[in-house]
Amino acid sequence: MELSSLHNIGRALADKLKIAGIDSPEQLKWAGSEKVFIKLAAIDENVCINQLYALEGAVQGIRWHELDKSRMKELTEFYNMLKKSI
Numbered sequence: 001m002e003l004s005s006l007h008n009i010g011r012a013l014a015d016k017l018k019i020a021g022i023d024s025p026e027q028l029k030w031a032g033s034e035k036v037f038i039k040l041a042a043i044d045e046n047v048c049i050n051q052l053y054a055l056e057g058a059v060q061g062i063r064w065h066e067l068d069k070s071r072m073k074e075l076t077e078f079y080n081m082l083k084k085s086i
Contacts, residue, residue: 001025008054008064019043029059049079
């Protein structure tokens, strides 16, 4: 299965994931959205919170718009903390 076959993962994001060392949906799901986002941030200084939401949606198998509000809050806090440390 290709990364781009997952919800929220288009060709551009799939290409960035491969550069970051994530080659399969299984690797993405095993690592989790936060760890994979850190890998993306290491190779792309323009990563954005929507990419983090997209990764989490892909891990859960849903569109990112359907993420639970409490999970989105956790991801937002993680993103803000990460951006401060970069």
